[in-house]
Amino acid sequence: MAEETDGIEEAFEGQLRVLVTAAGQIAERFARAREEASRKAQAVSEQAAREMQDRFEAERKTAQLEVSRVHSPDWWDRATPEQMSHTYQVARAWTKDDPEAARAEQTMRNEFRSRYNLDVDKTDADPAAVNAAVQKAERDRADADAERHRAATEAAEAQLLLNQADQEDRRADETRLAAEHEPNPETRAQRLAEAEAAGDRSTAIREDGRTAYDSAERREGTASDLESRGIDSQTVAARMRSDVSQAKPATEAIRANSSKTLKARNRSSSRGAQLQKPGMDR
Structure with missing residues (x-):
């Protein structure tokens, strides 16, 4: 039986x-x-x-x-x-x-x-099903490639933003240094305000760059990991689209500390300017 x-x-x-x-x-x-x-x-x-x-x-x-x-x-x-x-x-x-x-x-x-009595040179698989599988694999790969291209574009845009943030940091430092040697109280206060504004711009731009960088870098890493485990391209592409990053670029740890120091110096200088009223300058 x-x-x-x-x-x-x-x-x-x-x-x-x-x-x-x-x-x-x-x-x-x-x-x-x-x-x-x-x-x-x-x-x-x-x-x-x-x-x-x-x-x-x-x-x-x-x-x-x-x-x-x-x-x-x-x-x-x-x-x-x-x-x-x-x-x-x-x-x-x-x-x-x-x-x-x-x-x-x-x-x-x-x-x-x-294990499966399967001869890879003669699988006897349904040709229509095989053709559908091939087409699906090609579509999935195209989707994954598109996501990689998008991630690369985001990474490039993120780097530009981080470079702009660095420029604003330098502008803030230069303006603050000039304020420290400015004898005119009103001009000094104006320059300190300009330095504060540059620092704020740097923070905002850097945050935008970090967000874009996270999205691009994390998706690429996720894709590589999933593919290394044999996950099909369609699943990889979907995961790349939905992935939400919480990490930071490696260089951001240094930049974040630098930004905090910059803000602390900025606040300290601002308080000093407020305490030293016009007419009290020596």
Whole structure:
């Protein structure tokens, strides 16, 4: 008598067949795109070729880290079809250029065959389902790339704002220094007020820059972390859009302390000016 099942295992394997087939196709496209980008960079200049090679080297190291997990039985016991297919996609995309990726791909082939009776060269997956999976993956990747571009733009804008804040800080310091050596009480008070205003502008601009910087930096870090764990691109893009940062850029710790000191000095100088009334100047 045939043993009855609840259908979960069959659904798991059916999904895996579709996703692995789609992953293989996407990986081939990535590999070809990488080769084409390398050729175009070499045609432009030696510098462009070196920059492209540096980028590929960084991506290759990231790929090595991801595919290394396939040699652990524990990973196979916990991995979802999405995680398996994503990791297989990475290994397949780099198998011609990296020995570790090639070894990982062979390991995955063996595991697919022994665990799920799945031959990656002949998965018997539904072509329509595979095509839909490929199209979805491409849309998800486009969304993730768009979010990365937005994050890079925000980071650049944030840096400009932080630079403007630094300029206002310097203007406040210079104006305050001039006030300290100004013999005319009214002029001195006016310059101290100008320094106070510059400090306030610096604080406001720096806060805007910090907010933009946080959003860009955190989303990029979140995306990298999620992708390293095999999370699909659609989920990554959605998380990047909704991520709310509470952190600060590394340079902001120094700038924040500097700003606090600046404000303290400003308040101290202002009190001094208020205590020293016109006609009391010596």
